[in-house]
Amino acid sequence: MSDAWWRLAVSCNSIDTELLAAELVTLSGHAVEEAAPGSVLAIAGSEPAARAIFDTISARRPDITGTITQLAPVDWSVQWRDGITARRFGRLVLSPSWIVPELGPGDVGVVLDPENAFGSGEHGSTRAALALLERQLQAGDTVLDLGSGSGILAIAAVQLGAGSAIGIEVDPDSNTVADSNAARNGVADRVAFLLGDAGELAVLAGPARIVCSNILRTINTILLPQVAKALAPGGIAIFAGMEDIEEDLFRPVLQSAGFVIVDDQHDAGWWGVAARLA
Numbered sequence: 001m002s003d004a005w006w007r008l009a010v011s012c013n014s015i016d017t018e019l020l021a022a023e024l025v026t027l028s029g030h031a032v033e034e035a036a037p038g039s040v041l042a043i044a045g046s047e048p049a050a051r052a053i054f055d056t057i058s059a060r061r062p063d064i065t066g067t068i069t070q071l072a073p074v075d076w077s078v079q080w081r082d083g084i085t086a087r088r089f090g091r092l093v094l095s096p097s098w099i100v101p102e103l104g105p106g107d108v109g110v111v112l113d114p115e116n117a118f119g120s121g122e123h124g125s126t127r128a129a130l131a132l133l134e135r136q137l138q139a140g141d142t143v144l145d146l147g148s149g150s151g152i153l154a155i156a157a158v159q160l161g162a163g164s165a166i167g168i169e170v171d172p173d174s175n176t177v178a179d180s181n182a183a184r185n186g187v188a189d190r191v192a193f194l195l196g197d198a199g200e201l202a203v204l205a206g207p208a209r210i211v212c213s214n215i216l217r218t219i220n221t222i223l224l225p226q227v228a229k230a231l232a233p234g235g236i237a238i239f240a241g242m243e244d245i246e247e248d249l250f251r252p253v254l255q256s257a258g259f260v261i262v263d264d265q266h267d268a269g270w271w272g273v274a275a276r277l278a
Contacts, residue, residue: 004073006050008042010057010066018218027053037245084122090134092156097184108159112152112181128265128272129153129214129240135263136236136274137162137210144208144230146198146223147215151178151191158187166205167193199226206230214240217250224257228277236262240272247271
């Protein structure tokens with residue numbers, strides 16, 4: 001299916017990027033891209049819709065600037081494949097279904113097609129979370145993934161040796177993609193994806209030795225009490241979805257919540273951290 005869309009590029013003070021992104025998501029009803037600190041890209045189905053979004057934002061924030069351009073029609077049913085390739089995270093090798101990677105002794109393969117769900121291994125936040133998961137996971141672990149998207153972390157966890165994994169996601173379409181990916185990897189009997197709010201379901205789905213939250217810093221902060229309650233004694237929490245510049249903001253919040261940092265990972269401007277309760 002091909003549709004014409006309009007891109008709205010908005011610039012603001014870099015400190016306000018995350019708040020601006022949240023406002024654009026609410027107004028547009030679509031995901032947005034933080035192209036750089038202080039620069040957010042949103043989409044709309046028409047030029048008047050894009051103009052209305054910008055007028056609303058600029059009325060609240062007179063300091064911002066923005067441009068509106070029409071995008072070429074794209075067949076999104078196949079466009080999501082562009083740029084996706086096989087990637088390695090320690091002994092974990094992640095690849096899409098149309099690429100057959102070379103696996104060496106001890107390597108673990110995960111075949112994953114994200115389609116329109118978040119989590120392909122091409123984004124720095126997902127790669128940071130995968131790297132931490134590969135290093136922290138122990139055989140037989142129970143794993144809980146908050147905001148599971150394509151199912152990438154839950155499926156990778158089981159392929160790496162976890163006994164079971166549960167993903168929690170608010171988007172039913174993402175869970176459809178995740179279920180398909182679990183079946184493709186032959187782990188549907190050990191992975192389950194629940195539809196609902198992570199803040200409400202995390203504690204009910206625990207306890208887990210590893211709890212992952214690859215969302216946003218603000219959401220990770222809100223979920224800290226639920227993550228703490230969902231962790232098994234001695235468990236590890238993995239937080240990602242945060243830019244490098246947010247590290248100094250999240251570290252003290254994490255420590256104030258009673259966590260001790262045990263590992264972290266930077267990847268292409270994104271930061272992830274592993275911590276356990278003190």
